[in-house]
Amino acid sequence: MNLKIEKKNEIVIIYVKEERLDAHNSGDLKTEMQRLFEEGSKNILVDLHDVRFIDSSGLGALVSGFKNAISHHGNLKLSTLQTQVKSMFELTRLHRVFEIYTSTSEALDNF
Amino acid sequence: MDKREIEVDIKVPNQTRYLSLIGRIGEDIAKELDKYSGDRETLAYHINLVLTEAMVNAIKHANAGDPDKTVHIFINITDNELFIRVYDNGQGFDINAIPPPDFTQLEDRGRGIFLIRSLMDFVSYRKVCDGNVLEMRKRLH
Structure with a gap:
């Protein structure tokens, strides 16, 4: 899976550079988030700007990352969701769980 | 036709x-x-x-991840209705035994069938001669 990782002010930004986040590739994202938290990162922002499609496995990978953040006393937030992707969070009530920001910079200001 | x-x-x-x-x-x-x-x-x-969820379901749960098996997908669409059938040749499962997700618990899994049920008007999973079929219908009017 194509992930671009940057660090800004102690926040790790994972840019998911894929059109689909699904059962085929979401395991890679889950593993990467787990690795980052285990190596000591506390704050992760997952930027979904390029993701046009998410399925239940993609949502599950993000939930896994969120739970990892809690267990490591950190934070996991999301930014720049496309409309259809956002609607999947709403359908599964996950928009109440995640902090979701409309832009990367707004998300970075809220850690 | x-x-x-x-x-x-x-x-x-x-x-x-x-x-x-x-x-x-x-x-x-569409x-x-x-x-x-x-x-x-x-x-x-x-x-x-729904195609993605149904296919993942067939791959992971029904066909138990065996890469040599196949998934057979049939889509029929008219002005009035979308009808999708996804066949697998695995052991199958009881779709009615799958509970809806508990929104108060944060689970990694268990949203696939819920999404299918939310977006389609009729969903069933039953045995056929050499496997199982997941049938999904959606009215288009």
């Missing part, structure tokens, strides 16, 4: 790498529905999603 009816019958190996291919076919079909009065982009996404 009715003049305005589209049928797609496809078999792919039991592997998640084919999810995007099947999803794309579903989206392209865009052919000239008479559909709703939001066609949303319908396209929903067809992509």
